[in-house]
Amino acid sequence: MSSLVRHCFTTRRSGVSAPPRDTFNLALHVDDDEQAVLENRKHLATALGFDPLAITAAEQVHGKEVAVVKAEDAGCGAVRFSECILGVDALITNAVGPVLALFYADCVPVFIVDPVNRAIGLAHAGWKGTALGISAEIIQAMQREYGTDPSKCLAAIGPGIGRCCYDVSHDVAERVLTASGDQRVIAKASQTTWRLDLKLANWFILRSTGIPESSIAMSDECTSCNSMDFFSYRRDGQTGRMAAILALR
Numbered sequence: 001m002s003s004l005v006r007h008c009f010t011t012r013r014s015g016v017s018a019p020p021r022d023t024f025n026l027a028l029h030v031d032d033d034e035q036a037v038l039e040n041r042k043h044l045a046t047a048l049g050f051d052p053l054a055i056t057a058a059e060q061v062h063g064k065e066v067a068v069v070k071a072e073d074a075g076c077g078a079v080r081f082s083e084c085i086l087g088v089d090a091l092i093t094n095a096v097g098p099v100l101a102l103f104y105a106d107c108v109p110v111f112i113v114d115p116v117n118r119a120i121g122l123a124h125a126g127w128k129g130t131a132l133g134i135s136a137e138i139i140q141a142m143q144r145e146y147g148t149d150p151s152k153c154l155a156a157i158g159p160g161i162g163r164c165c166y167d168v169s170h171d172v173a174e175r176v177l178t179a180s181g182d183q184r185v186i187a188k189a190s191q192t193t194w195r196l197d198l199k200l201a202n203w204f205i206l207r208s209t210g211i212p213e214s215s216i217a218m219s220d221e222c223t224s225c226n227s228m229d230f231f232s233y234r235r236d237g238q239t240g241r242m243a244a245i246l247a248l249r
């Protein structure tokens with residue numbers, strides 16, 4: 001797919017942000033020094049070969065709304081958080097130019113590529129977005145906008161908090177279980193807590209849209225376990241954000 005898209009999920013290494021967002025924080029909304037974030041973004045853009053001013057970001061409100069990104073939207077949120085696309089947690093586009101960028105510290109990044117219609121989608125799925133079915137919403141939006149056939153899509157679920165570190169209430173477990181439709185996404189941990197596998201929940205939701213199992217890649221990295229490589233909101237509270245990047249060439 002490298003001829004069709006540029007894509008990556010970053011680690012926390014090799015940036016210039018100071019503790020507790022050390023060092024490769026890429027998000028403008030977590031009270032970091034703005035110049036440090038822009039420097040980090042420039043570094044990433046150089047490494048991947050895109051214009052940092054083409055970064056196109058979303059507000060990320062833990063909802064299920066999807067924005068259709070046009071060529072002229074390229075750069076929304078590249079320099080100022082207030083200029084990002086408001087009210088959404090997922091971005092889709094068939095334009096060459098916008099570099100879709102969402103930011104994470106435990107939530108799950110979901111990448112979609114439709115190689116037939118040359119369209120892409122990127123979602124931010126925490127437990128709320130997962131329970132709201134954002135991974136299905138993004139496929140439906142691509143079907144509507146671009147005529148995407150899920151059976152032809154490639155999907156990837158990136159690093160996020162693993163079931164090893166994610167205890168949730170019964171209510172949260174039930175809601176994600178209902179959305180994913182498979183008992184294997186939760187396990188009872190104690191009288192009052194459940195272990196939740198957010199990545200697996202999104203895997204089941206993607207599969208239910210018609211994407212073949214063999215076309216869905218899933219990371220086994222837990223952002224909470226691996227403090228060398230990843231920021232984790234659950235583990236650290238005040239911290240930085242990794243970026244998922246997806247752009248058409």
Ligand SMILES: [Zn+2]
Nearest residue numbers: 164165222225
């Ligand atoms: Zn873990």
